Amino acid sequence: MTLHVGFIGLGTIGEPMAANLLNKGFTLTICGHRNPAPVERLRAQGATVVDTPRDVAAASQMIVTCVPNAPQVDAVCLGEHGIIHGAKSGTIVIDCSTIAPTESQRIAAALREQDVLMLDAPISGGPERAGRGELAIMVGGEPDVFEQASSLLNAMGRSVTHVGPNGMGEVVKLANNTICGNLMIAISEAITLAVKAGGNADIIREVVMQSAGANFLLDAWIKDRMLKDNYDAGFATALMQKDLGAALDSARSLGVPMMMTALAYQTLRGGRGGRLRPRGLLVGQQNLPGRCQRHHRHRPATQGGVGLSGVPLPCSHGMGEGCARLHKLLPLPLAYPPIARSAASSRSFWSGVPTLIRMQSRRSGLR
Incomplete structure (x- = not known):
């Protein structure tokens, strides 16, 4: 039927x-x-x-x-x-x-x-x-x-x-987006740093994807977006800011400190007030007003698709904060599979969270 x-x-x-x-x-x-x-x-x-x-x-x-x-x-x-x-x-x-x-x-x-x-x-x-x-x-x-x-x-x-x-789907999604929002900014900072030092963005990406920093965003999004100066991403900056704000509100009610996520939230908020396009989350190359300026005309050919000059933003990928928030509401063994298969997945997440789960099991006397 x-x-x-x-x-x-x-x-x-x-x-x-x-x-x-x-x-x-x-x-x-x-x-x-x-x-x-x-x-x-x-x-x-x-x-x-x-x-x-x-x-x-x-x-x-x-x-x-x-x-x-x-x-x-x-x-x-x-x-x-x-x-x-x-x-x-x-x-x-x-x-x-x-x-x-x-x-x-x-x-x-x-x-x-x-x-x-x-x-x-x-x-x-x-x-x-x-x-x-x-x-x-x-x-x-x-x-x-x-x-x-x-x-x-x-x-x-x-x-x-x-x-x-009811509500637990939203809990897991906010944890996922906490990781994603922080991770996207961290990638932008890292690529900017390496390119400013004379590195080739495409080579940097290939190397990191074979290293501990490998993650879905670097693999799938950065390759087709940031490295090609394509900012027609599929998720609005305003929506990510809204999601991080919801995560921070929930964290306050649970007593979970989320310092890096608060900084990511302010980064997105500041970007929305300046040159950051509202449609894309690829904040690195368009960044905050006064923090960095694009220099496409002067970009060496070896620099791949990234042409940033400016000061890196102090931000981390926030995996620990996302996991801490989850642990307050949901057992990590239950939350791990959907996030590991989502845009927030990274090599650190794949390896780090199972270790946390094993540590929790030992502490509770479970094997």
């Missing part, structure tokens, strides 16, 4: 996710978007277009939402024309947005009062992987609801992991 799916949120990630579901044979209902172009493209591919999230809910058995922030998730789910007013009993909402865990839990509880079920299922992987159905998805919610939604989740993701009750 064909599954009737609703999709709300047709932005940079949402549109390819929706197109992927159409390509895989799902019956898809969407609603208007502030940008009509993705709506019309998906209509041409076979999606049914309705006016409001309430109308989407009325036509759907399961609904995927993918919007930028908690107020929008609230409006889509609980607002005057929201899902809650059109959904039938037993409808499942799969929220792929990245928001504060407490907000996700609040919205899930409000939906549950009307017998509408919710999974928080934030995603990692970028637009290209979204279009191929190869995202990493970390899912919070009841096990039986996760099981019911597994066919749809597996159509969207190559790595789908149930990490605990």
